[in-house]
Amino acid sequence: MAAQSQSRWQRAQVVDAELVADGVRRIVLEVEHPEHAAPGTHVDVALPAQDRQLIRSYSVVRSEDGGRRLTLSVQLSPTSRGGSQAVHALAVGDELTTTGPVQSFPLAVGAGRYVLVAGGIGITALVAMASALRRRGADYELVLVGRSRRVMAYLDELSAEHGDRLRVHVDDEATPLSVPGLVGEIAAAPNAATTELYMCGPIGLMDAIRSSWTEHALPQTNLRFETFGSSGRFDAEEFLVRLPQLDREVAVAADTSILDALNAAGVETLSDCRKGECGLCLAKVVEVEGTIDHRDVFLSDAQKQRCTNLCLCVSRAVAGYTGDHASVTLHLT
Structure with a gap:
């Protein structure tokens, strides 16, 4: 059995469902056991699939009515493993099973300044944080990064709520985010040592921020992140695990x-986050025919280069240009 969240499972019903951007569907659930979802929490959802049940984790965008109504938003992925397709097929009245809120990305109290950076659908993890910081009267900035405005969820309402505290960078408007510029601004500010940066988005964006953060010798404990674990260096393809x-x-x-x-296939494994963050599903790599595409944020860059371990939940293998299927020989701990 795969290890799941310790939060209890409960019945939930879809009470609202609509598109909030191209390819992004907002789902509002009314849950059996209300519990307020603090900023940074997610819920695990059991979704029906053709031949199996899928367990997926989604950030809680908003928690309303004492936690009775939880808003999720899911982007339909062209390389979906079934989860986003199942969510986009949900309609008002549908019932499913979900956990209560699980905290894995907490918003700290007392920082001198907060910078929130969201890439694409990563905004779902930061909407509640930005609202909480505004209510606190904190010094904060929300930075949104996307390919096009039409695919950026909640853009209009975030603009109305946060005003000039919102910075928007759009690729097709030739206003991409300069990561060195952003982190350089933080490092040059008088309160650099007490500034916390929270980020959620594609692996490439977060790796660039982490690298620049290290180059500027900013406190590593002030860099917080969550990932949806779906971005890789290569397109997904079939491969063999031995x-x-x-x-x-x-x-x-x-x-x-x-x-x-x-x-x-009936092979017992341990797992928790299913996003490449916790390392519970780590397996030893014995041999590789092809290239490992590490899509996690648990292993360091040096560990990924050594390629002695991988995270079962997100890592893949590709054959390259050989035309054959890649294969990975693993030892499960």
Whole structure:
């Protein structure tokens, strides 16, 4: 059995569902056991699929009516492993099972300044944080990054709520975010040592921010992040996982993860976040035919280069230009 959240499962019903941007669907759930969801929390949702049940984690965008109504927003991914497709198929009246709010990305109190950076659908993890900071009267800035305004969820309401505290960078308007410029501004400010940066978005964006943060010798404890674990250096493709200790071979399709493929094949694994953050599903890499595409934020850059471990929930393998399927030989701990 895959390890799931310790928060209890409960029934939930869809009470509202609509598109809030191209490819982004907002789902409002009314839950059986209300519990206020603090900024940075998520819920795990059990979603129906064709041949299996999917467990996916989604940030709580808003918590209303004492936590009875929880708003989620999900982007339909072209490389969906089934989760985003299932969410986009939900309609008002549909019932499903969800956990209560789980905190994995807490907003701290007492920083001199806060900078929130959201790339694409990563805004879902930061909407509640920005609102909380505004209510506190904190010194904060919200930075949104996207390919086009039409795919950026909640842009208009965030602009109305946060005014000049909102910075928007749009690729197709030739206003991309300069990561060195942003982090350089933070480092040059008098309150640099007490500024906290919270980020959620594609791995490439977050890696660039982490690298620049380190270059400016800013406190590592002041850099907080959450990822949706779906971005990689290569397009997803089918590959083979070999498990000599179990005398098993399992094919991993392009639209599923190693973790889900193993679980579907009856191989017991441990997991929690399913986003490449916690490291609970870490496995030892014995041999690779092809290239490992590490999509996690748990391993350091040096560990990824050594390629001695990978996270089952998000990491993949690609064959490159050989035309054959890649394969990875693993030892499960």
